[in-house]
Amino acid sequence: MTPHRDLIVNALLTPEIVRELSAQKWDLLIRQGRRTNLLARLANVLTQQGLLENVPIATRHHLTSAVLVAERQSIALRWEVECIRRALAYAGIKPILLKGAAYVMAGLEAARGRTFSDVDIIVPKKLLGETESALMIHGWQGSHHDKYDQRYYRRWMHEIPPMRHVKRGTTIDVHHTILPETARLTVNPAALLAAIVPVKDFADLYVLQPTDMLLHSATHLFHEGDFESSLRDLFDLDCLFRQFSALPDFSETLALRAATLGLSRPLYYAVRYTTLILDTPVPEVVRSEASLGKPSALISWVMDICYLNALRPVHSSTNSFSAWLARFALYIRSHWIRMPFPLLAYHLGRKAFIRPKSYDIEKSVADADLKA
Amino acid sequence: MxxxxxxxxxxxxxxxxxxxxxxxxxxxxxxxxxxxxxxxxxxxxxxxxxxxxxxxxxxxxxxxxxxxxxxxxxxxxxxxxxxxxxxxxxxxxxxxxxxxxxxxxxxxxxxSHQYLIIHAAVLEKNGKAAILPAPPGSGKSTLCAGLVMRGWRLLSDELALYDMTTGEIFGMSRPINLKNRSIGIIKQFAPDAVLTDSVPDTTKGTVALLRPPTQSAVRVREPVRASWIVLPKYTPNMLPLLEPHSKARTFMLIAEQSFNYDIHGENGFEAVGNLVDQCACYQYTYSQLDDAVRTFEELCSGKIT
Structure with a gap:
């Protein structure tokens, strides 16, 4: 099965093609890059290859603008992480950074040119309450005040409702495991949290070890029902494979680690679709061992059709019935694997028929502030 | 075409x-x-x-x-x-x-972060240009429209595009957004002005857009170098008063009124510093457009320094 290769993917994999692009192709490339949040990454690739200078000036401005925004976000993210670190240090909690924040703080290639919408951290479940109150004391405010939503998050999900800093407007997602507690796959969070590594130059800030970081990234992408940033996430996986494969023992232990954590299936998908769509040089040992997580022939055939369509850039230029159908099917699947059917039916019914009471929580909290 | x-x-x-x-x-x-x-x-x-x-x-x-x-x-x-x-x-x-x-x-x-983008009007006459940065409600658009209807070239009513390497400012010479009472004021001040129908009940009140003069649209590719930064302040029933505005305050105002100052970091700081250094900075309190046209004419002809 060979995927259709869209312009943005083509340009990132074989940057030489930009020498030959017409103005209209550039127009399409910039739009696809902007929509998939891959513009800054494209700019970095072109710079590395010495090709940026040849880009027509009007077009180049969009690339350099994207780099400026990404660099600024990287600085802002470091500051945000520092604020979180300080807030939790008072309570003696050592947060473990996930996803984008982890890539930045660990100095990984995947962070270059990446943009962020929030910071994700994970703490042991028993520290969840303390973490939440430490964050509240330092200005983060909870969201989703509806009683049902609270229960949805706290009883069934892998994270508490997102918290937003009152002054900076930044969002933090506090996780205690990496998949909903109700999900089909059962993860072993204790094993995950037992193997963390400190961030260089910090005594109280951690990231997951390389194998787990990649597995988490895969788990996140292949449980997701929203495909807005999925191509970017696939490129993250590509970066992680490329960089970590050079580490001693990484390739040899990855599949075993996936089995220990209960994440063999997401690893299979990660290997399958990075190699298929992005020609990622995944080492042979990883390829063969990852096939342990391969589903039955029928399911893997269906999943190939779904993911090869769904992981195309979400942009008007790639709109097609097949992409829509694939994303819809995977959206249904994401709910299906998120919780058992009776619970899902209850949840969807509840969401469909009962409107949340709308009361202005922002206001009441602001009033409380004034009185205090 | x-x-x-x-x-x-x-x-x-x-x-x-x-x-x-x-x-x-x-x-x-x-x-x-x-x-x-x-x-x-x-x-x-x-x-x-x-x-x-x-x-x-x-x-x-x-x-x-x-x-x-x-x-x-x-x-x-x-x-x-x-x-x-x-x-x-x-x-x-x-x-x-x-x-x-x-x-x-x-x-x-x-x-478009190739520019430092400032929320300001930019006008030019005889090769000299004024930047009018202002928070909403200061009468910036009214003043801008008034001057444009008296021969100043419109670069922009909303967005000044400051090229930080050359120091040149571009506008797009797009229509001027007039709000509420200023629509009537401009119609009276310049009966030949071409406006869209007034649209009531927008988030900004009643708005109408003013067509840029042909000369401004034709010369849209010509950037300017700013000579003055003038902070307009519409105050009813006041005599016109052009007074110096401190460079430090003007710096802060430009930084505040910039959409992407934060993205440019140190370069943005330097750029705003250079811009403020090269300009004479004023605050202008006015209540009548005719007064304003006279004051800006004096500024332009060098009677005010």
Missing amino acids: KISELPRIELANLLHRGELLLKLPPFVTRLKTNVPSLIRDFAVMYADFEVSSIDAFADFHVEIASEPGLWRWLKPQVRFFFDGRPSFIPLPTVQAFAMLEWGLNWCVAAH
Whole structure:
């Protein structure tokens, strides 16, 4: 099965093609890059290859603008992480950074040119309450005040409702495991949290070890029902494979680690679709061992059709019935694997028929502030 | 080719098909719309603007479309699409042209970090230029419109595009957004001014847009170097007063009124510093446009230093 290769993917994999692009192709490339949040990454690739200078000036401005925004976000993210670190240090909690924040703080290639919408951290479940109150004391405010939503998050999900800093407007997602507690796959969070590594130059800030970081990234992408940033996430996986494969023992232990954590299936998908769509040089040992997580022939055939369509850039230029159908099917699947059917039916019914009471929580909290 | 040289039916067809590439130097915008009132306003307001060839690179792809569904008979609304994605909440159809203008401002401010983008009007006369940065309500657009109707060249009413390496400022010479009482004031001050219909009940009150003079549109590619930064302050029943404004305060004002100052970091700091250094900085309190025209004339002829 060979995927259709869209312009943005083509340009990132074989940057030489930009020498030959017409103005209209550039127009399409910039739009696809902007929509998939891959513009800054494209700019970095072109710079590395010495090709940026040849880009027509009007077009180049969009690339350099994207780099400026990404660099600024990287600085802002470091500051945000520092604020979180300080807030939790008072309570003696050592947060473990996930996803984008982890890539930045660990100095990984995947962070270059990446943009962020929030910071994700994970703490042991028993520290969840303390973490939440430490964050509240330092200005983060909870969201989703509806009683049902609270229960949805706290009883069934892998994270508490997102918290937003009152002054900076930044969002933090506090996780205690990496998949909903109700999900089909059962993860072993204790094993995950037992193997963390400190961030260089910090005594109280951690990231997951390389194998787990990649597995988490895969788990996140292949449980997701929203495909807005999925191509970017696939490129993250590509970066992680490329960089970590050079580490001693990484390739040899990855599949075993996936089995220990209960994440063999997401690893299979990660290997399958990075190699298929992005020609990622995944080492042979990883390829063969990852096939342990391969589903039955029928399911893997269906999943190939779904993911090869769904992981195309979400942009008007790639709109097609097949992409829509694939994303819809995977959206249904994401709910299906998120919780058992009776619970899902209850949840969807509840969401469909009962409107949340709308009361202005922002206001009441602001009033409380004034009185205090 | 200019918009005014296109037969109306062809303009409408191009806009329907999304094949109109409007030159808004230094940018090109690709426009699509099926809203008749918008096409009418657009043809008038952008009459002197150039069209680009269909196969050119467009910086922004913009569409304003009527909201489908039964509601359109009762409460017609339009929505703004940026490159195919709905952005902002829908607005009543009568606000379509204003929505296009606000949407274009957003496109530029959110994506064009090759410039330091300052929320300010920019005007030029005899090769010398003034920047009018101002928070809303200071009468910036009214003053800008008044001066433009008395021979100043319009670079911009909203967005000053400051090239941080050359120190040059570009505008797009787009229509001036007049609000509430200033619509009547400008109509009275310059009876030959071409305005869109006044649209009541927008988020900014009643708005109307003023067509830029042909000379401004023709010279849109010429950047300026700023000589003055003037902070306008409309105060009813006050005698006109042009007084020096401290460089430090002006610096802070420019930084505050910049959309992407934070993104430029140290370069942005240096750039604002250089801009403020090269300009004479004033605060101008006024209540009558005639006074303002006189004051700016004196500024221009060097009577005020």
